[in-house]
Amino acid sequence: MANDDIRALSEELAADPTSLAFIPLGEALRRRGDLEVAMRVAMRGAERHPMRPDAHDLVARVSADRGELDRAISEWETVLQLAPSHGGARKGLGFVCFQLGRLEDAAAHLGAALAIDPDDGSLAAALQTVRHALDRQADADRATVAVRRVAATGESESAHPPRGAQYTEALATRPTIALPSDLQDPEADAGALFDDLLEGQRSAAMLLDADGLVLAGRYVAVDGRDLAADIGAQLSGVSDEASRAMRHLGLGAWRQIVFETEAASVAMAPLQEGVVLVAAARPIPLGFVRRVLERAVHRAIAWLEGSR
């Protein structure tokens, strides 16, 4: 949404504070990355319209982008109380529960969302990955039981070091999103979907859905934190702007956006309703970044199809 549109919505809201313009305005601000302002707009709107599901949905979306997951859950639960078949709330809860490691809740919400919108490919992919994660968790749980049985029968761990080591490793393994076994190493997780394409370079690749939420890939900072959600949320708005521009330029659909900054080269391509994004530290040649993007798109297509 252009600045003029945001300005017009702001003026409309200022002229009539009871207007529902706060919903597109808050969403536009969220997509633009103005999360503080978006939250203020959303909160005021939800206070004025407490019975509107979309008002609480907006608060939840902004909260999720700000990393306030508890508040996001609370708001989406309110949405479901008001509108039990609200697919966006189910989807949001699914992603947030997954981030919190609540895999069964995530699967339930994503399943419900998919039932509401069976054509949403990103939902099918997400549900599949959560189910894989649940399977892995079940395997780890079975390993725990086996270890306890061994301990209960008085067998020393040193008598079975390979199995003991294996179980310890299984227990230490945090539930992760497994990839389709026919596509990738089954031990890898969705976060590692593009790792082998990057060849150890200072770069990252992500698959984002239409809402800028990370479906696969990661962006690991120097301190080890995964910033994929933050980076994805900030940059996904560029593709929205490109789509809007293409409607007026007569060049057909956009295929690739590349931009260089002081610190990084970023390339993105559309995929279904989402986007594949590659970011690399500036010394890495732009041509390499574009090649990685093309390969990441093929990988993401195969992954999404394999998840269905």
Place this chain on the structure above:
Amino acid sequence: MTSPFAHVTESLIRHRGVLGAMVVGLDDGLIVDSTLQIGVNGNAFAALTASLYRKARRSAKAAGFGATTFLELAAEQGRVCTAGGRELVLVVVCESRVNVGLLRVELLRAAEQLP
């Protein structure tokens, strides 16, 4: 009267596959100077590309990537490349077959002359 940017746009449009070159106000998306082939809707490209560049610049800054210096939008039937300073940006509309590497170098060099 010739604008101080005429030589920039005239130089850029000499590249094979370039359909138009413009100097555009970043904030308002209005054309300051341009050299366009017939049929190219300069106003639309200027406004929408400046808007996209602003969006990329804001997003990249928010993501901690620093200032944006160059942007290329590739579409089914052509490309748009942009490079710029704080107030003005260069916008080049071109066919898909254009040599993007060469054009990028020229754009970045020309953009150094912009305020």
